[in-house]
Each structure stands twice: as structure tokens, then as C-alpha cells.
Amino acid sequence: MNNTPEVKVGVVAVSRDCFPETLSVNRRKALMKAYTEKYGSEGVYECPVCIVESEIHMVQALEDVKNAGCNALVVYLGNFGPEISETLLAKHFDGPAMFIAAAEESGDDLVGGRGDAYCGMLNASYNLKLREIKAYIPENPVGDAEDCADRIHEFIPIARALVGLKDLKIISFGPRPLNFLACNAPIKRLYDLGVEIEENSELDLFEAFNKHAGDERIPGVVKEMEQELGEGNKKPEILSKLAQYELTLLDWVEEHRGYRKYVALTSKCWPAFQTQFGFVPCYVNSRLTGRGIPVSCEVDIYGTLSEFIGACVSGDMVTLLDINNTVPKDMYEADIKGKYDYSLTDTFMGFHCGNTCSKKLCAPTMKYQMIMARNLPEEVTQGTLEGDIVPGDITFFRLQSTADCELRAYVAQGEVLPVPTRSFGGIGVFAIPEMGRFYRHVLIEKNYPHHGAVAFGHHGKALFEVFKFLGVQDIGFNQPKGMLYKSENPFA
Secondary structure, three states, rough: OOOOOOEEEEEEEOOOOOHHHHHHHHHHHHHHHHHHHHHHHEEEEEEOOOOEEHHHHHHHHHOOOOOOOOEEEEEEEEEOOOHHHHHHHHHHHOOOOOEEEEEOOOOOOOOHHHHHHHHHHHHHHHHHHOOOOOOOOOEEEEEEEHHHHHHHHHHHHHHHHHHHHEEEEEEEEEOOOOHHHHOOOOOHHHHHOOOOOEEEEEHHHHHHHOOOOOOOOOOHHHHOOOOOHHHHHHOOHHHHHHHHHHHHHHHHHHHOOOOOEEEEEEEOOOHHHHHOOOOHHHHHHHHHHHHHHHHHHEHHHHHHHHHHHHHHHHHHEEEEEEEOOOOOOHHHHHEEEOOOOOOOOHHEEEEEEOOHHHHHEEEEEEEEEOOOHHHHHHHHHHEEEEEOOOOEEEEEEEEEOOOOOOOOEEEEEEOOOEEEEEOOOOOEEEOOHHHHHHHHHHHOOOOOOOOOEEEEEOHHHHHHHHHOOOOOEEEEEEEOOOOOOOOOOOOO
């Protein structure tokens, strides 16, 4: 299932009428040449219309990129640029727009070949604000053809997330579990972001599940599960029920997506789920996430929203984990100290029952949910996927609405260490520079819940820009040593 958008970027050059149009056109051609040589021609379109101080040209360019199927826009200042028509282009384009500008190429060509786009970017930004037009301007918006090609490439995952959110539906089942107030957040800001939400009862889901009993597709799904699990298939007796549940969710998605192209799920997975369905849904959640449909546990609506954003940005599957437990000192001394450049307080263990895709686990194994089995019969807690999370770079992040409907976010880059966890569940030993301070002055102080989304790889730059574009004013990050948080005691 293709559950994230394909982005096609239209590149439109603009020109001030008192500057040579050829300067913008030739620079646009050089930009496209640099881009295709480095990144290929797929997903980027060169608009032949150069907007020269004309609203008529703006309309022509707008129609051209629309007809080309572009859902993201790059306004390229090849010279000073026309303040009005270039900003009107961004205003009337239905999708995210980025503004970049050409640097001067040579000290030997600063008379007829000088474009002054460095100056033009200032006027562009002023006019965007004047008209309250939201546009993305990268950290280094002025550069030569190769530099600007890199900026366009960096823009694509940002655009993918922004395009995706405007066509996303989150489907939820049930309220958050009792005593899990941390997963309770107002949905108003979802609508502000352009996200739809369909809220259902667990009873609705249970009814649909029962209607799938005996579904002729179940044996085929069971076979897929057996192949995926291999030697890790320790609970074969539960696979048919899990297959039935997976088909229930997939059919629900198709029947309820409505006019939306993309879907994410979240459900109340305890305490009644086990006794009524007869299993835990963790493995199915992990499989759907692996297919590009993010699923969060415990009706964590903003958790699944974060996962979807991460999937769009990374182009990869994601997961949602508890920021769970400390690494014991003896384990740190034996397995981490002197081998990796992290202090004890930089480390922690990220865990959840079994929602992480098997492709992101070492030796994934089907087991029972040990925590739930402390209070329930073991046979109704089967269906979780366990294994150590694969080592490598990660980005921990979350977008959250506060109780008073303010959007807040955090982004932190680190890694999963190749250290045996010696524990259970889908779990890994995480290391984030200055995690201890980040934990205290962002996660605790800003009242974040315990769930964090995990993207595999370092995607902090793009995620930070997505949150900025969405209007998030408070974006926390793991500040380096010497850079104090506002509330941090300088004498501590």
C-alpha cells in the first residue's frame, strides 16, 4: 500500500523586468542540469514560463505546474525577482512552496551578469509576511546551481510530509486506557493541520472482527506471517486470529478512508482487548507499520500523527516507543563505557510491547506480553513481537497538542547502540547526546507523554523544518553542553 505521497516539484524562475530575463532562464537551466546530474530527473519539473514582473506570467506559470501534476513548488530567484507576482504564485499554488535564490557565479562577471538575488530574497520574505503567505525558506537559501539543487532535494521530504498531512485521516478505536491520561489530547489542532479523524468504539472494531471469522483470506495471511517470523514463530496457534484481525483493519481502512488518500490508526489495546479478542494486537500493528500504515498503541492520536510525519520524511517505516527505563550502571560499565562516547545519562532504553516492524528487530520472535500476563492468563496475551531493535542512527521526535490546544514538538538525534538489552519486548539501548538534560528540561518540563516516535536515520533537519512550517513555536531539542535551557541551573 502506498500510504505516503509522491512529490513532484515544479521549479519556476522569476525575473525583475529591469534585469536580463536571460540571467534567470540560464540560471534555471543550470540548476536543473545540476539537479538531474546529482539526483536524477524523477520528481522535479522545469516550468518553461519565467515570471517577469507580470501577474499574467504568474497565472501562466501556475497553470503550467498544475497541468504538470506538481504538488510542491520552488520559486527560484534567478535575479532580484518581482516581489508581487512571485509571492502571488506561492499564494495561489495549492501545496508547499519554497523560495531559493541564485548566487553570483564569477568575480569576472559582476556587471551584466550580476543578479542581486541575495537582495531579492529579502524583499520576497517581506512580501510573503505582508500577505501572510506561508512558504519554506531554507537555512541557506542563496547558492550556486549545485547548492540550490541540494536545497531542492532537502525540500522534497519536507514537502512530502506537508502534502501528506492535508490528505490524512486518523482512525481511532476506543478512548485511551484508564489511568493513561498522557494519551489524552484535544483533537482541535488535528483539524487546524488539515487532518481528519474518525473516532470509533472498541465495540465497533470487535463487531467487524467477528464478521471476519472464517474469511477465506486468513490462510494466505497466516502463510505470510509464518514466512516473516521463520524460527521466531513461537506461538503458531495464535496466527489465524491475528490474520483475522489484520484483515479486519485493512478492510476498515479501505471502507472508511473516504476522500482521504492516507490513513493512520490507533487503538485501545488493553485491558479488555485481551479477554475479548483473545490475543494482543502488537504483531499486527507491527506488520501494518511495515506496510506504511502507522499504528500507535493506547489511542495515542498524536503519537500516530508523529509516526506518519516520520514515515513521510524518512521514506521508511517508523515505530513508537516508551522512553522507558534507565540503563543500569553495571550494564553501562560492562557494555558502553570506553566503547562508545556517551555518559550514563546520555543512555536509556526505548521499549514497547511489540509494535516495531520485524525488519527493524534483531531475531524477531512471536511471544506473549509478559506485563499483561502478570494479571491475565498467558494464552490471551499472545501476539507480541519481541527482539532488540537494530543498531544504527535514529531520530526521536513528537508533535503534541497541549491541554490548551497549543502545538509543541521535540526532535533529538542519536543512535541505537549494538548492545544486548538483556530484557523483553521490542527494545533497544538508545544514546542521545545530553539526554539527561533534554529529559529534564524538555520532556518533563514541557509535559510530554511517555511515547516518542522513532525514525530510523538522522532526519532531524527535515522534521524541524516541518514543525516550523506547521507553525509550532516551541520545538525542543537536545541542546549541546554549554547551551543552557531557560530553566537550567547554571550551577548544577
